[in-house]
Amino acid sequence: MPRFDVTTIGEGQLRYSVPAGKRLAEMNQLDVHVTGTELNVVCLLSRLGWHTGWVSGLPDSPLGQRVLMALKLAGVDDTAVSHTPNHRLATYYVEFAHPPRSSQVYYDRANTAFTNLTHTDIDWDYLQDTRLLHISGLTVPLSSGVREILLEAITRAKADGIPVSFDMNYRSRIWTPEEAAEGVLPFIQQTDLLLYPARDARLMYGFSEEPEELLHQLAELSGAQYVVTSLGADGLAGWDGQHYYREPVRATVVVDRIGAGDAMVAGVLHGWLQGDFAKGLRYGALTAALALSQYGDQVITTRRELEMLLESITFGGDITR
8 A cells, every 4th residue: 555645746835914904015923834735635635534755945044934933833744845045945935915906926936945956955755755746837837847856756647546636826926828728738637536617727728708618628638537727706626437417615714715726626636535536526616715704824624524514505604612
């Protein structure tokens, strides 16, 4: 049996934010959260009882230690993390807002410990000792070296018969739709489980407004056995090669939008790891709602709580004593 249920490779970060109604230009204090799209996914999966491993590069500094503390708290294995004294930790800054303004995210990710990783920094045996390798499209454009590492990781996984999941995670402040469409193609064409927001598929490839047709287009483009697309307020849609599924959003009160996509991905993988793709969509809708209801990029929950909430028609609005 493999050592891990899921392994991944990605960048750890600190998120600095000001509350809604404050501007970054006038900040005098910041809220701090540990984040990273792949990190968020495996931290939630670990909290749900799966064995997960995270491959990354962190600076040998108090900021790097802050990321490691979050991993240990979630129960994610960190023994394959490379440490360096010569590079910095990635950060990003959030300015939350209410209409008519929209929230703004500003990245500071150049020349970090992660983007300077080389082939020899990766414990390939560790990364491949898993039931599932998870990769995010957000990480592909961070540096040419990281892109080559990800390509080798997915190539090794396919050669060893290890399923691969890929989450598109497009960010307009990192690359253009045209660059992204071309850049992720070698990855999605080797993917078994593809997660691709409908908005991004339409923006990058001009795909259909109809969810079912869009799923077929993504399946044809990638060859993936399982395809999931998020539809914003219309929930999730999925295709397993034979059946088409729809799952509505779960009602919630939004306190922090960032991290909901990563939580959805973890929920879908939680179902897939149990051999139940359709239930994974239900989990995904629920974990996304939980992310929206909590501050920070990571969802704090348990498998017991998740199962209880999954069976309830509504949740919240009362006090459990």
